[in-house]
Every structure is written in structure tokens, then in C-alpha cells.
Amino acid sequence: MKSAYDLAMERLAKSDPAAGRALTGAQKARLAEVDKIYQGKIAEREIFLRQRLNAALAAREADEVAKIRPQLAAERVRLEEERDAEKEKVRREK
DSSP states (O other): OOOHHHHHHHHHHHHOGGGGOOOOHHHHHHHHHHHHHHHHHHHHHHHHHHHHHHHHHHTTOHHHHHHHHHHHHHHHHHHHHHHHHHHHHHHHOO
């Protein structure tokens, strides 16, 4: 008798046959490269925006601080979404 987990995994495999496919060595290398590239991009944007934030805090510019904080979070989310989309594209390649 199969567990609910086994049944769910079978249904998932039927709905997306490419999901269970093993990755090639080239795909794994490309995924690692994508991670490395986007890790650098995220760090670069965070450093830049944190410098602006610290300067605004030092100058006591509340309006500027209020703009930078959400921008910092939004940039991180945007870059993570780009990274995930790029990784999914690599996984779907044959």
C-alpha cells in the first residue's frame, strides 16, 4: 500500500515529467555559476545602498532613509527572482 506522500509524488511526476530528470554535469556547473554571479550582484547592490543609507542617516535625512530602506529590500527580491528564473531556464535545457 502506498502512502499519501508516494501518491502525491507520482501525480507530480505525471504533471511535470521534466522535474524528475537528473541534471547533467554542465547544467550543475551552470547553476553554480548563476548562483555565484547573482551572489555578487546582490552584494554589490547591498553595499551601494547601505553606503547611501549610512550617509543619509549621518546627515539625518529622514526622507532619503525612508526611500532607501524599501529600495534595498526590493532590489534583493528582484535579483533573487532573476536568479531563480535563470536557474529554471538552465534546468529546462536539454
